[in-house]
Amino acid sequence: MTDYNFAYLDEQTKRMIRRAILKGIAIPGYQVPFAAREMPMPYGWGTGGVQVSAACLTPDDTFKVIDQGADDTTNAVSIRKFFQRTAQVATTERTREATVIQTRHRIPEEPLTEDQILVYQVPIPEPLRFLEPRETETRKMHSLEEYGLMHVKLYEDIARHGHIATSYAYPVKVEGRYVMDPSPIPKFDNPKLEMAAIQLFGAGREQRIYAIPPFTKVVSLDFEDHPFDPSKADHPCDLCGSELSYLDEVIIDDAGGRMFVCSDTDFCAGRQAEGHRGRLSPQPDAETTP
Amino acid sequence: MYVAVKGGERAIDNAHRWLAEERRGDREVSELTIPQIREQLSLAVQRVMAEGSLYDPDLAALAMKQARGDMIEAIFLIRAYRTTLPRIGHAAPVETGSMACDRRISATFKDVPGGQVLGPTFDYTHRLLDFALEAEGLKPEAAPATAPAHAGDMPRVTDFLNQDGLIQSETPSDDTPPDMTRQPMEYPAGRPLRLQALTRGDEGFVLSMAYSTQRGYAKNHPFVGELRIGAVAVQMKIPELGFAIEIGEVTLTECETVNQFTGSKTEPAQFTRGYGLVFGQSERKAISMALVDRALRWEELGEDNLGAPAQDEEFVLSHADNIQATGFLEHIKLPHYVDFQSELELVRRIRAGTETEKKEVAE
Numbered sequence: 001m002t003d004y005n006f007a008y009l010d011e012q013t014k015r016m017i018r019r020a021i022l023k024g025i026a027i028p029g030y031q032v033p034f035a036a037r038e039m040p041m042p043y044g045w046g047t048g049g050v051q052v053s054a055a056c057l058t059p060d061d062t063f064k065v066i067d068q069g070a071d072d073t074t075n076a077v078s079i080r081k082f083f084q085r086t087a088q089v090a091t092t093e094r095t096r097e098a099t100v101i102q103t104r105h106r107i108p109e110e111p112l113t114e115d116q117i118l119v120y121q122v123p124i125p126e127p128l129r130f131l132e133p134r135e136t137e138t139r140k141m142h143s144l145e146e147y148g149l150m151h152v153k154l155y156e157d158i159a160r161h162g163h164i165a166t167s168y169a170y171p172v173k174v175e176g177r178y179v180m181d182p183s184p185i186p187k188f189d190n191p192k193l194e195m196a197a198i199q200l201f202g203a204g205r206e207q208r209i210y211a212i213p214p215f216t217k218v219v220s221l222d223f224e225d226h227p228f229d230p231s232k233a234d235h236p237c238d239l240c241g242s243e244l245s246y247l248d249e250v251i252i253d254d255a256g257g258r259m260f261v262c263s264d265t266d267f268c269a270g271r272q273a274e275g276h277r278g279r280l281s282p283q284p285d286a287e288t289t290p
Numbered sequence: 291m292y293v294a295v296k297g298g299e300r301a302i303d304n305a306h307r308w309l310a311e312e313r314r315g316d317r318e319v320s321e322l323t324i325p326q327i328r329e330q331l332s333l334a335v336q337r338v339m340a341e342g343s344l345y346d347p348d349l350a351a352l353a354m355k356q357a358r359g360d361m362i363e364a365i366f367l368i369r370a371y372r373t374t375l376p377r378i379g380h381a382a383p384v385e386t387g388s389m390a391c392d393r394r395i396s397a398t399f400k401d402v403p404g405g406q407v408l409g410p411t412f413d414y415t416h417r418l419l420d421f422a423l424e425a426e427g428l429k430p431e432a433a434p435a436t437a438p439a440h441a442g443d444m445p446r447v448t449d450f451l452n453q454d455g456l457i458q459s460e461t462p463s464d465d466t467p468p469d470m471t472r473q474p475m476e477y478p479a480g481r482p483l484r485l486q487a488l489t490r491g492d493e494g495f496v497l498s499m500a501y502s503t504q505r506g507y508a509k510n511h512p513f514v515g516e517l518r519i520g521a522v523a524v525q526m527k528i529p530e531l532g533f534a535i536e537i538g539e540v541t542l543t544e545c546e547t548v549n550q551f552t553g554s555k556t557e558p559a560q561f562t563r564g565y566g567l568v569f570g571q572s573e574r575k576a577i578s579m580a581l582v583d584r585a586l587r588w589e590e591l592g593e594d595n596l597g598a599p600a601q602d603e604e605f606v607l608s609h610a611d612n613i614q615a616t617g618f619l620e621h622i623k624l625p626h627y628v629d630f631q632s633e634l635e636l637v638r639r640i641r642a643g644t645e646t647e648k649k650e651v652a653e
Binding site (some may be wrong): 072 | 298299301302366369370372373374376471472473474475476477478604608613614616617618619620621622624625626627628629631632633634635636639640643
């Protein structure tokens with residue numbers, strides 16, 4: 001792969017993307033239009049995130065990719081391989097070792113630091129899209145800070161179901177101004193959006209980049225009498241025993257038996273290495289038991 | 291016992307190897323060559339070039355071979371290649387008026403200067419399977435020799451109408467048109483961007499949009515004023531030379547429709563135009579494009595917005611691209627179990643709430 005520039009994109013394109021990123025950081029939560037390129041993976045596979053990562057990576061970076069919290073899901077493997085080939089950057093599965101982390105649908109459990117960048121893959125950047133399909137209208141609504149429709153939708157959920165019926169891609173307000181889609185992360189992850197790392201969001205097909213600078217105020221929309229509730233499955237992890245991590249439910253037998261495991265594979269493996277055990281952890285051999 | 295799912299990398303490699311084997315098919319059957327695809331599946335090659343926005347028959351043929359004949363996959367391969375190419379410069383606008391036409395027909399006049407030239411068309415074939423094609427190695431019958439088309443012998447049909455002022459004139463402009471592959475799409479897009487999006491748009495989508503206008507969703511009955519297919523020279527101004535030189539030629543299909551228009555408060559009754567221009571020989575696409583172009587011009591021509599899909603610029607342009615559409619559509623097969631898990635929890639909670647309420651009501 002010598003025919004392509006470092007990290008695939010040409011420098012002009014990277015500069016264009018970096019400008020969009022800087023603008024995004026300057027206006028937290030605002031969706032900056034950018035001329036997304038056609039990438040060698042399909043739209044919907046993370047082309048926005050890949051372009052943002054390509055614009056951020058330097059040869060000294062250490063890159064981590066997760067999909068559903070896991071490093072070994074097929075598309076995470078594929079994107080990691082892409083940058084190994086085109087940028088020859090070091091890669092890791094350890095959250096704390098990574099300088100740039102590209103993610104789809106999760107925020108790592110381990111708190112990120114000021115030295116890290118978290119890049120999100122975004123399918124539909126517009127939080128108002130499901131209420132108003134027209135871009136021309138939603139842009140106007142953002143510029144006028146006209147978010148009443150969103151509150152009405154949340155209110156109607158409560159009136160109808162007793163709960164706000166949004167469990168992922170739960171809308172947030174950034175720095176008291178823009179309502180933003182945090183990408184389809186479970187609402188459990190929303191409180192982590194206030195963090196030390198830079199968070200960049202890339203939507204390739206929809207040609208938008210937006211950002212949350214470090215330590216920016218991010219509020220999940222709610223009502224005083226129906227406060228935001230970052231719920232998760234009410235179980236500990238069956239492999240590492242963590243009570244605090246987001247869990248995947250896995251069907252383990254024909255009778256519909258279930259187990260719950262951390263969706264963040266690095267977090268879970270790290271805890272197991274530290275000796276934490278869950279309900280279904282393999283029993284240690286008698287000899288090795290102290 | 292559940293162990294964390296590992297081995298994604300090996301699974302991908304194996305899938306790719308299996309795919310390569312399937313692509314080759316039965317090894318007893320000789321392998322397709324790129325020239326065979328280019329020469330004998332030329333309309334498919336031309337569609338890949340048109341929607342891939344890259345005029346290179348050999349690369350388009352290669353993409354088709356690699357994509358196992360999946361057109362959208364082939365178009366995708368071409369797009370992903372095209373996006374890496376540097377922009378050296380811009381060609382001068384091609385002069386389709388001096389096209390060397392293989393085919394040129396007008397539905398509005400029985401005869402026109404330059405004549406009606408049917409050319410290689412399916413139009414009047416009977417769609418009966420030709421089993422003779424099954425037998426390989428037959429010598430093809432040579433086409434009867436025709437006088438080669440002379441560039442400039444075929445003036446545009448709509449120009450005749452324009453001489454009488456019966457058709458709306460297009461405002462000439464020397465502005466550099468925007469480039470949708472280098473700027474994010476913003477609405478309203480304007481006609482140059484609309485035409486760009488339509489010419490690389492999915493043939494099926496553009497066809498259906500055009501068809502919907504014919505069936506009455508923003509009805510505007512068009513006539514094919516002229517349809518022409520042939521080669522045009524591509525010229526480029528070379529700064530070092532200070533003048534334009536010919537750097538090659540491309541085959542294009544151009545369609546101008548003539549539409550009824552009764553006039554508005556500001557405009558006298560006259561005919562209006564729709565325009566389609568597509569790489570290669572693709573009449574279906576060029577005609578469809580012209581109809582959709584015309585439907586999208588309602589505002590400029592002072593017509594009513596009837597709320598029809600084909601009049602809606604944002605709707606048409608945001609959904610015309612098959613690479614975007616297929617990507618987003620197919621991405622739902624990627625893992626979504628994190629989101630699904632959160633939905634599961636929510637549904638369980640809402641159901642638990644309803645059960646308690648029911649019990650309370652029963653008691």
